[in-house]
Amino acid sequence: MGEVSDLTISALSLRDGVANPTTLETFLTINPSIEFIRFQWLDYSNVLTVRVTTRKFALSLASRHEPITTPSPILTALTINGELMLEDFDIGEDEVWPDWSSLKVCHYHPGHAQVMCFWYEGGVNNGKGFQRCPRSRLQEITNTAKKDHDIDFLVGVEIEFCIFDASKGTPEPLPVAPNVWSAASLNNKYTPIIEEIVHAINKVGIDVRQFHSEGGPGIYEISLEPLAPLQAEDSLVYCEEAIKNIARQHGLRATLYPKPFEKLTGIGLHHHLSMSRKDKEDPFLASLLEHWKSLAAFFMPNYDSNTRVHPGEWVNWSDHNKSATIRRVRPGHWELRSIDAAANPHLTMTAILTVGLLGITKDKKMTIKDHKKIAFLGLGFEDKDVEEFGLKDKMPTSLKEALGNLKGDEELKEALGPEIIDRYLKIKGKEEEIFGKLIASERRELSMVIL
Numbered sequence: 001m002g003e004v005s006d007l008t009i010s011a012l013s014l015r016d017g018v019a020n021p022t023t024l025e026t027f028l029t030i031n032p033s034i035e036f037i038r039f040q041w042l043d044y045s046n047v048l049t050v051r052v053t054t055r056k057f058a059l060s061l062a063s064r065h066e067p068i069t070t071p072s073p074i075l076t077a078l079t080i081n082g083e084l085m086l087e088d089f090d091i092g093e094d095e096v097w098p099d100w101s102s103l104k105v106c107h108y109h110p111g112h113a114q115v116m117c118f119w120y121e122g123g124v125n126n127g128k129g130f131q132r133c134p135r136s137r138l139q140e141i142t143n144t145a146k147k148d149h150d151i152d153f154l155v156g157v158e159i160e161f162c163i164f165d166a167s168k169g170t171p172e173p174l175p176v177a178p179n180v181w182s183a184a185s186l187n188n189k190y191t192p193i194i195e196e197i198v199h200a201i202n203k204v205g206i207d208v209r210q211f212h213s214e215g216g217p218g219i220y221e222i223s224l225e226p227l228a229p230l231q232a233e234d235s236l237v238y239c240e241e242a243i244k245n246i247a248r249q250h251g252l253r254a255t256l257y258p259k260p261f262e263k264l265t266g267i268g269l270h271h272h273l274s275m276s277r278k279d280k281e282d283p284f285l286a287s288l289l290e291h292w293k294s295l296a297a298f299f300m301p302n303y304d305s306n307t308r309v310h311p312g313e314w315v316n317w318s319d320h321n322k323s324a325t326i327r328r329v330r331p332g333h334w335e336l337r338s339i340d341a342a343a344n345p346h347l348t349m350t351a352i353l354t355v356g357l358l359g360i361t362k363d364k365k366m367t368i369k370d371h372k373k374i375a376f377l378g379l380g381f382e383d384k385d386v387e388e389f390g391l392k393d394k395m396p397t398s399l400k401e402a403l404g405n406l407k408g409d410e411e412l413k414e415a416l417g418p419e420i421i422d423r424y425l426k427i428k429g430k431e432e433e434i435f436g437k438l439i440a441s442e443r444r445e446l447s448m449v450i451l
Contacts, residue, residue, distance in 0.1 A: 023100035024062045028055060031105055031113065038106065038114040039068055039098055040237065042134065044427050045080040046301070046344040047450055048237065051096070052112075058098075067095035072123035076132055076423040079431045080302075081446055088426075090123030099135070102234050107200040108245040116234045131419045134346035138230050141353045149360055151280065155349065156226035156272035157236050159341075161243050162260045163190065163218045166253045171448070173261055174218035174252075185213035193250050194220055200242045206235045216264040226272060229353065233345040236269075240341070256341030257444065257451040258300075259307040266308030269341045273352070278332035285334065286366045287359025288326065288352065289315055292338070293393045294409040297402040298351045301428055302342035302451075303435035303443055306397055309338070313395045314381055316371055323375045325395070338395070341451055347424075351416060358415050368392070399432045 028034055037058040039051040051068055053061070061068065072090040079085070097118040106112040119133040130136040145151040165172045177184035198208050207225035214221050222243075227235060240256060247254035259266050275281065288295075292315045300306060317334075318324035327335040339348060358364075371389040375381060381391065396402040403425055406412065413421045435443050 024059060024103065027100075027103050027113070028059070033111060034105065034113045035111045036113070037098075037103075038112055039096055039117050040114050041075070041096065041117045041119055042237065042344050042346060043074070043078055044076045044134075044344060044347070044424055045078060045431065046342055047078060047080060048241070049074075061098070062100065067097045067120070069093040069095055072127060073121050073132070073423075075119050075121065076427060079427060079434060080450055081431070081434060083430070083434065085427065085430060088126070088423075090125050090127065092123045092127060094122050094127075095120040102231075104204045104238055106241070107203050108242040108249075114238065114241075116237065128419045131417065132423060134344055134350060135230065135234075137350045137420070138233065138346045138353075141350055141357070142229050145353065145357055149280065149357065150277065151357075151360075152276040153229050153353065154226035154272075154274045155229045155232035156274075157224050157232060157239075158268075158270040158272070159222045159224070159236065159239055159243070159256070160214055160267045160269065161220060161222075161240075161254050161256045161341075162216070162264075162267055163193070163220065163247050163252050163254045164260065165251075167251060171253070171260065173216070173264065176213075176217045178215070178217045179213075180215045181212050185217075190218070190252075193246060193252070194222075197243055197246050198222065200246060201239050204238060206238060214265065214267075216261070219265065219267065226274065229349050230346070233349055236345050253448075255448045255451055257448045258302060258305050258340040258342060260444065260448060262440070267340065268308060268337065269339045269343070269345075271336045271339050271349070272329065272333065273336055274333040275356075276332070280360050281332050282366045283359040283362070283364045284356040285317065285326070285328075285359075286364040286368075287355050287362075289317060289368050289393075290359075290364065291355045291409060291412050292325065293396055293402070294405040294412050295348075295351055295355060296338065296396050297399075297406040297424075297428065298348045299336075299339040299343045300396075300402065301344075301399065302340070302447060303399050303432060304440070304447070305340050305342055305399065306395075306402075308340060309395050312397065314375070314386070314391045315368075315393045315395060316375065316381075316389070316391055317368060318370050318372060318375075321372070321374070323373075324371075328370075342447070347420075351412075354415050355412060358411070399428065399435075403428055403432065 037053045072092050072094045077085045077088045098115045102116040118136050121127040176188050209223040211222045244254045317326040319328045367390045369389045
């Protein structure tokens, strides 16, 4: 499964919505007020990177089927604080190919539209084509699931975020009731801002299920209807930008950083993952649990991501149990509760689906049992429980530990391929080194600028 075809530009041109210039032409005819197109991609540090083209230039690129270009390999050579890993720079250029099927009007920024992009590494010495592109790999693994196993996946995201006031220079929580889900937490001047965000999301065709306050002042959640994995993670990118931009327009700031305030609850990005072949769920889940401590390097990748979990929390699962690491909602449908918004969503979902399908291919057996216990913060398990329920691994307590788990996971490395793992370990290792020299407030301030 680790063998990834060396996709060529001609192969990419066959993908839906990429090479068809009429998609952009039709979009602009329907939306004549659009003057600028944002070419967007998420790098390995989960920094949303944007090139803004004029309407005319975007149409020219589409008609000639040409990408925009960047130095190689920008996708995997920038840390979250903007530091360049100059030793990895290469001769040649990388190509940024717009996926025109992902076009959306930026209802949070009049006159702008956004398009998500595929990334082709063209470096002479180390270019890997599309093999390091998170969107390309996510599309490939979902195609593989359908072709080899007749499995379709759906992903639904619960977006937690914090709106705060930074007008005095120091971030301050909003003066609202902290009670989770309470009417009191909505009876204030900030709720219309949340409604405006929801309207902007719905208006672009992303369906919102519900919104509510969460466990702290100014902390909210917006839940989305499930979509195919690539479309779900693309929609997440749009929603995050809508949240941040609309908050800013009201003189506030918004963040999805896992721990914006030391004394308040953490912020997660729970993913609901469902599969069409319920008869394959046991080996899929067995493989996820086996590799969960290594996957943490992808889904909890910030230096302070681990402040959301209790040190030493056991990796576990349980039916209808929100205290579990992985909650089974119903057969073939799980809530993955560990993920946070520091994660590159396309890369994270690629890793999760790759590991799950590996379990199906190898027919892995479930050895961890449903413990049916309330185990918030990893509490509630005695020594006899660990043996009885087959618990084996604990969640990493630091980014360094998570990266060590990933580095030592040979099966995962083979499945994803060293082209992703080696570069990811290098860039996150550098980030861990940089952040380790900062105090908590400095790390928080730096991360909240991006997240």
